[in-house]
Every structure is written in C-alpha cells, then in structure tokens.
Amino acid sequence: MQSSITNTATRYGWPTIILHWLIGAIFIGQFVLGFVMVRISSQRTSFELIQLHKSFGFLLLGLIILRIAWRLGNVVPTLPPSVGALERRAAPLAHFSLYVFQIALPLSGWALVSVSTLEIPTMPFNLFLMPDLPLAESDAAESFWSATHWYLAYAGIALVALHIAAALRHHLLLRDTVLRRIITPSSGGE
Template sequence: MRPLTNTPTRYSWATILLHWLIALIFIGQLVLGFVMVRIESQRAAFELIQLHKSFGFLLLGLIILRIAWRLGNKAPPLPPSVGALERRTAPLAHLALYAFQLALPLSGWALVSVSTLEIPSMPFNLFVMPNLPLIESDAAEGFWAAVHWYLAYAGAALVALHVAAALRHHFLLRDQVLTRMITPSSAGE
C-alpha cells in the first residue's frame, strides 16, 4: 500500500503525480507559447492561444494545489551525500520554481485582462473566466506581454537548471534525489 503523504525517504504518489503533471503542462505551455505566436494561419493561432489560456488556468490551479500540498507534506530530507552549499540553494531553487509557476499564468491572465480585443477566456470551453480588475489599454497589454515573455524564458531556464540538477544527482552522484520523485513511498518507509 502506498501512503498518500511523503515519508522520511520518499515522496508520495500524490506528490509525484502533481510534480510530473505540472512539469508536463509547464513544458508543454512553453512549447505551445513559442509555436502559437509564430504560426501563419490566424485561425490556427487563435485556437492555439485559446488552448494556451486553458492550460494556463489549469496550471495555475495545479500549482496552487501543489504549494498547498507541499506546505502540508514535508519533503524528505536530502541524502547525506548532498553538500552544504546545495542544501542551502536547493530550497531557494524550488521556491523560485514555485514563484515562476505562479507568476507566469498570473501574468498571462493579466495580459488577457488588459487586452483591448476583449476576447473572453473560456478554459476548455467550459465557462467564462472573469478578467482581473485591471484597466484595458494598449500600453498595459504591451507591458504584460513583455512580462509574460520574460517570465517564460526565465522559467524555461529554471526548469533546465532543475532538470540538469536532477540528472547530475542520478548519473554523476548516483544518489536517490531523482528516483524518490519517480518511485512513490511504501507504507514501511
């Protein structure tokens, strides 16, 4: 039986599921964002933008859930092989990842909220998502578009750093840092 919460040595299946689902959507959003602004067909671009907004709202909800889950489920401590500097920087890197995963969809929401085009956001065509209470203007749209763009590239760099660190632990240091986010904890651990 797999426990719902983290154990002292591994993450739970719920933590692992949230981690990988958010990772998949976050990376997919980066790719989709890159493609949708470069596509020639306006109709296809519009559809991709709507899909991007839908997954952005889903990502926002999932990251809020992930942060709440993390606050209620202490992460397993790092293995003894992890040095003092990495022990201090790893929590800061995770905090930065959470911050970017929150800021990126929020900046996208702000962008569509200030757009003078007034196209409603309908996540997965299920309901109309209300705009944030921001003033519509071309200047505000330009500002939030730039913020969203810069956050996307900074977020991509952070994800690349996170992946590189996980692979370093797995292949060079040969410790359990990556495997404990792949294999859930057991009742006895």
C-alpha cells in the same frame, strides 16, 4: 508493500509525484505551445492555440496552488548525505523560485488577456467564462504584460532546465536517490 499517499522522510507519496510530473509537463508544454502559437501563419490555428494556451495556463495555476498546499501539509524528504552544504541551502531556494515562476507566469498571462483591447473572452477548455482581472484595458498595459509574460516564460524555462540538469547530475553522476524519490513513491512501511 503498499505505496503511501503522504510523503515520508526519504520519499514522496503519490500525490506529490503526480503533481510534480503533471505540472512539469504542462509547464514545458506551455512554453512550446506559446512559442508555436505566435509563429504560426494561420490566424485561425493561432487563435485556437492561444485559447488552448490560456486554458492550460489556468489549469497550471490551479495545480500549482494545489501542489503548494499539499507541500505545506506534508513532510519534505531529507536530502541524502551526498548532497553538500551549498546544495542543501540552494535546493529550497530553487524550489521556491520554481513555485514563484509557476504562479507568476499564468497570472501575468491572465493580466495580459484582462488588459487586452481586443476583449476576447477566456473560456478555459470551453467550460466556463473566466472573468478578467480588475485591470484597465490599454495598449500600453497590454505591451507591458506581454513583455512581462515573455520574460517570465524564458526565465522560467531556464530555471526548469537547471532543475532538470541538477536532477540528472544527482542520478547519473552522484548516483544518489534525489531523482528516484520523485519517481518511486514511498511505501506504507517507510
């Protein structure tokens, strides 16, 4: 059967699957890159990694906005019967929280580079100059946004770890279709 582009009542379509895994990989990769870039001894390498981190941050922001728009225009597959009432109420809140963190984190990074007194231009993937947000530059603002970005990163990665643990629980313990439906696309006949 031919795979579907749109979601069905039981599975996600290709765009949802690709965006899910791409955003997840970038989000986790950004955490690792952010962790490494501030701990590396070479200033040149650190600077290059920071520029790469900013580039992927803007890419993540664009992809998550696209993901949310796609989700709003598509059906969300229903949860299998094995999912209890508490989980049925918690799942939408967990997904909403993931979206909030995936938007807030790049925005806080953008705010951080916008208020930095170093005034280093941001050029995502060296393709174009990204304008700063209209925020006042100051050391105090930079400290605030740096701390905000840091706390959001750790809270976001904890939320992602919880999301992964829940998916593995469904797959390995409950043996239901929750994980499979975001791996294997819907078919045109579903």
